[in-house]
Amino acid sequence: MIIDKLSYNSKLRYENAEVKFAFAVITLLICVISRFTVTAIIVLAVTGILTIKSGIPVFRYLKFLSIPLAFLFLSTIAIIFDFKPFYITINKNNIFYALNLILTSLSAVSCLYFLAFTTTIMDILSVLKKLKCPKIILELMLLIYRFIFILLDTAYAISIAQNARLGNINYKTSLKSFGILGSSLMLKAIKRSQNVYISMQARCYDDTINILSSKKAKPKAKHIIMITLFDGFLLIFSIWSKFFL
Amino acid sequence: MNTILRCENLYFSYDENDNYALNNVNLSIKKGQKIALMGANGSGKSTFFLCCAGILKPCKGNLFFHNEKIKYDKKSLLNLRSKIGIVFQEPDNQLFCASVYEEISFGVLNLGFSEEETRLKVDNIIKTLNIQSFCEKPTHALSGGQKKQVAIADILVMSPEIIIFDEPASSLDPKHIKIVREIIDKLTNQGLTVIMSTHDVDYAYEWADEIILFSDGEVIMQSKPIDIFTNDYVLNKTNLEKPTVIRLYESISNNNTSYPKNLKELETYIKARLK
Structure with missing residues (x-):
């Protein structure tokens, strides 16, 4: 499985999984809740750059992004066109709405790609365990x-x-x-x-799988500050755009 | 030496009729012994191992561990399984965790050790078996030999009194066979009781203190390797051949009483004859 291989070879693999998880999930939530095109573009760019910098080849990353993109294009066709009894129209607002939808969805996917390409499944499981899943x-x-x-x-x-x-x-x-x-x-x-x-x-299995992960890297203050600043800015920008644009 | 494992008139059937996979098995194994279980495929060796760990419950007969009859309630079984460890033939059937570290920790945590104690034990076994280079890898990315090493670590970390190897060298390359055998030698030097099923007559002859021969679910002979491998009747019955050392020795010597134990001894004998 290519995603698994990429996550094991990622330069960010040994960074703290909780920090990566928090970054991906919080950014995704802000992006989806705000539904603002500029926010989506910023998220798409930032997560894309981070994922590529972590060692994923650009072409491969774009190829992965093109998979949901194809689905998004197909499913937004119905939004772009207005089907009337005897004719079909294209509404300018609908085009913008579809574009916004595509970008928002794509940036949400890029947040998940960031997590999947930089964090191994073991680390994701250990984070979920801490979150009392x-x-x-x-x-x-x-x-x-x-x-x-x-x-x-x-x-x-x-x-x-x-x-x-x-x-x-x-x-x-x-x-x-x-x-x-x-x-x-x-x-x-x-x-x-x-x-x-x-x-x-x-091996004495007693209806519960008890396992212990190896000790992970501690979160770096630098990363926490950067993520807080970025997500804080994104949140403020999204709120501002809702009320002032 | 004290008897650590004994079975009396043991019968086991997979389909609950008279078609027995284990048919009136009687044997005893002493503490610290190196036992090789040999026999044709389907002769009941693996079934016997599963009975030893209480995974299969015999239809008839009794098993004794330290002269105490094995009970099949949950607590007794967990206790038994903490003392008798099995390294399965196919590592993929044993390794189910995502990473090597998690895999090794599974058994120890089941024994009730705390997180800190488990970490100490896991780190220690990783060092002892020298598997640091791949302990952070996912189990599916390991080679066959590495998987076998992890499967052994899984069991060793639980510090069992008896360790059972079900064909440890199967589908391994010579390098990994050597590594696995070195691990087994370390264990036997520590006084652990090791039971191993194998088809490698050369290795069994040189390594084992005793060999138990299985045929159609029955134990047809339990004796020292030399007694087994000089008995043509039982060898034919179990599809086995004589070890190379014995065959060579018999072809060059008329004295069939003091057989060399290994190639080194045979070499010494040949050199002495040439002088």
Whole structure:
């Protein structure tokens, strides 16, 4: 999984996860609540620069941004056009509204990308744990995360084995192979989960997954001040824009 | 030496009929011994291991740990599992946490240690097994050999009295086989009881104090390696071959009584004969 690899190689990986989480979430909230185009542009630019500076190639970052962008364009078409009984019109206000919506959504996504590309899933889980997120959700996230990779590996191995025996020689066999892959993956997943449960029992598992993360970096005062200043400015600017623009 | 693990007339069936995966197993293991379990695939070795840790409950018969009958209530089972650790054959079935550090901490926290004590234990085992270089990595990014090392660390950190290795060298490259064997040697030198299932006759012959042979869920022989590997009947029955040292020795010597224990001893014997 490319996002996982990028987060492990990020220059910001070892920075305090709580600070990164707070920055991403607070900025996202300000951006979404204010719904102001200029705020969205500022957030998009700042989170984009930070993510790219952390070691993500520009082209790859833009490629990742283009995925939600495609969805946003498609879903805002309905807003831009006014469908009347015998004609279709384009309203100037609607265009601005759609643009605002696209930019706001995109900047919210860029905040999440910043978090995903610079923070490993373990760090995100440890932050959620500190925020008293229900244990069952954290345990599920942990197991799903681990199983995604195991199932991807298994699916890859099965697909290689199918290809080696001309399992994808034409459309019909490809469909058949895909069906077999799906069903065998399901069986393997069940078997694997049973084995994992046995191995957990062997280590005194008692219905609660107790784990300890390695000690993390302490938050730097410099980063906290910068984030407070930035988000403070963003908040004031958004409030000002609501009342004075 | 005191008997640490004993089983009497042990039966186990996966489908609750007379098709037994373990069929009247009787054996005893002494404290501090190095035991190799050998036998063909599907002969019941892994099932026996799961019974030892109380994960599978036998249909009939009894298991004794330190001469006390194993009970199957929750508290007794947790206590038993804290004393008998299993390193599973397939590390991917054992490692379920996102990172190596979290993975190793899992068992210790289950034993009820505080966060500080757990940190000390985890840091200590990481140093002992020399796995600092990848302890911050996610488990899915490790190589097969590294996963095996983490799987061993998972169990060692719980300080068990018996450690069971289910085919520890399977699908490992020679470098990682060597690393795993060095770890096992360290454990046996510390006096830990080590039970290992393996198909490597050369290693079992040189390493084990005793070998237990399984065939179709039954123990067909428990004895010293030399007795096992010079018994053609049981070797045939369990799909095993004689170790290289024995085969070479038998081909060059007429005296089939004092077998060399390893290649070094065989080399000394050959040099003495050449003089």
